Amino acid sequence: MSTDLTPAPTADLTAALSGTRILPVLTVPDVATAAPLAEALAAGGARCAEVTFRTPDAEKALRAIADHGGLTVGAGTVLTPEQAERAVAAGARFVLSPGFDADVVHTCRKLGVPVVPGVATATELTRALRAGLTTVKLFPAEHLGGARFIQALVAPFPQARFVPTGGVGPAHLPIYLSHPAVLAVGGSWMAAAGHLERGDYAEIRRLTAEAVERSAA
Numbered sequence: 542m543s544t545d546l547t548p549a550p551t552a553d554l555t556a557a558l559s560g561t562r563i564l565p566v567l568t569v570p571d572v573a574t575a576a577p578l579a580e581a582l583a584a585g586g587a588r589c590a591e592v593t594f595r596t597p598d599a600e601k602a603l604r605a606i607a608d609h610g611g612l613t614v615g616a617g618t619v620l621t622p623e624q625a626e627r628a629v630a631a632g633a634r635f636v637l638s639p640g641f642d643a644d645v646v647h648t649c650r651k652l653g654v655p656v657v658p659g660v661a662t663a664t665e666l667t668r669a670l671r672a673g674l675t676t677v678k679l680f681p682a683e684h685l686g687g688a689r690f691i692q693a694l695v696a697p698f699p700q701a702r703f704v705p706t707g708g709v710g711p712a713h714l715p716i717y718l719s720h721p722a723v724l725a726v727g728g729s730w731m732a733a734a735g736h737l738e739r740g741d742y743a744e745i746r747r748l749t750a751e752a753v754e755r756s757a758a
């Protein structure tokens with residue numbers, strides 16, 4: 542299957558991500574946590590979230606969070622066209638992958654949802670741009686060199702927009718968010734495994750509000 546060069550439907554994605562510029566990454570262990578989690582994120586001011594396809598309940602959780610209504614929900618860790626189809630059927634409004642896969646990109650285009658492939662090198666970014674995708678997930682951002690790596694990529698690729706994710710925490714927000722090539726910053730720190738295990742929704746709300754506040758500063 543080859544990737545066509547039709548422009549991707551990016552308008553929804555840009556609108557969702559450019560609001561708060563914060564993308565909570567959620568790995569939901571149990572669908573029962575989805576509603577209180579969505580509530581805490583929305584109360585903290587988040588406007589979108591990524592539900593990773595890493596747990597058996599991912600699809601159900603995505604649907605429950607999408608049904609909650611307060612958040613534009615995307616699917617993350619989408620590695621195959623089949624997962625992309627399931628994600629969109631469950632209510633995903635955008636799809637992210639840790640890497641670039643032409644078949645996933647093609648499927649998302651067919652389904653009419655924006656897709657954000659992961660890139661970690663100039664070669665992968667070239668591939669994404671040649672597929673007509675200017676918004677990419679820089680993954681794993683902190684391990685790659687963070688904002689300095691983005692700055693280095695911007696010289697040859699001024700059209701690229703990045704969603705740095707991977708190893709990012711609240712302390713990194715100011716530097717990423719001050720970079721004009723950064724569309725939004727993603728990460729799991731706002732709703733980490735420990736918070737979900739403990740049912741600590743107050744802390745999820747607090748960390749989300751703190752991130753949203755920093756993004757507005």
Ligand code: 3PG
Nearest residue numbers: 566706707708709728729
């Ligand atoms: C992802 O899938 O985007 C990452 O696992 C998130 O990275 P983090 O857990 O380091 O924030």
